[in-house]
Amino acid sequence: MKNNSYSSIALLGTSADPPTIGHKILLTELSKIFPKVVTWASDNPSKSHKTSLNQRYELLNTLVEAIALPNLELKQELSSKWAIKTLERAAKHWPNKGLILIIGSDLVTDIPHWFEAKNVLQHAQLGIVPREGWPIGNSNLEKIKEMGGTPILLPLKIPETASSTIHNHLLFSQIPKALLPILKKKNLYGLSQKM
Template identity: 45%
Template sequence: MSEPNGSSDPAVVALFGTSADPPSLGHRALLEGLTRHFPLVATYASDNPLKHHGAPLAVRSALLQALVSGLANPRLILDQALSSPRAIESLRSAQRRWPGAQLVFVLGSDLVDQLPRWYDAAGILAACRLAVVPRQGWPLRAEQLERLLQLGANLEVLPLEIPAAASSQIREQPDPALIPDELLPVLRKHNLYGLAGTATGGPAAARPLR
């Protein structure tokens, strides 16, 4: 797997692990935003031990790959070898993959409260720089960030605007208007997330934030 501009040793790598259950317009906006901030963004689908998933990991990885391929940005790759239910293991894999790079672990504001409860949270924060991305509907509170700082976080809040299109919304009430266009044929073909019978036109053609 080659890196952007042919480099095999990027100085900074942003890591974005996600359940991708399924990838939404929020995922698309986040990945696009990250490529404007970092020379290399590596994403991967993973199992979250605190969640129940609506599709197998292999399916979610394929959907995320379709999204990455659709974005066609040389700064963005999918590296499924980084996937692990434990973030610390993903970071260790990334350290082996890019031994000279500074690793930036990207976390949505909806998961900020969870991170201190993750396996080896202190080890996670010691192994990377933490980039928190605000999401609509999950405002950041000063005490949340202070708790991470007390655990040893070197953190920044990225100035990105991510729409409130959550995967949970899609699972609970399937709506093609919340899903990137490149995923819809796969979702309909395999009857995933209740989208097999949804129309091909209408709201999806007029969706915002693209």
């Protein structure tokens, strides 16, 4: 059942390098509380990606198709390494709709350093998903508010998973089953040698 207090379109960009069980749970849970959830694969300017954007899009698309929820969609044309560009594209696509940019609590301290951060916070609300190991400090939330943002702590609990753990330890248990055939076939992340 949807919670009527969340009427905006939820926007979740991700490196998806590769998508994890955490991504699957997050997309599923967001779809329970928002009328529409939109995701896309993106290049994060502060990360070094292990595979191409096009390949990460294919993996994320496979995951979205496997989740198969009517209010969840992948819109790759929103992808940009800059959040402000993504939000400008989303505003053109859904004029007069409220937008909420979803981030994990691990990114809260980064927000003030984002490209055109104040503009980003004026274009959309900020939906913060708590991540295990990344507590949200009140001082960080206050800084976002001082910049004109309206952060919302979402009532979700996402397990501690990270794409970097998959890179470093090849933990198959953190990879959604729908992705394993592609990873093996294309020898992504070195998984074909370990399977």
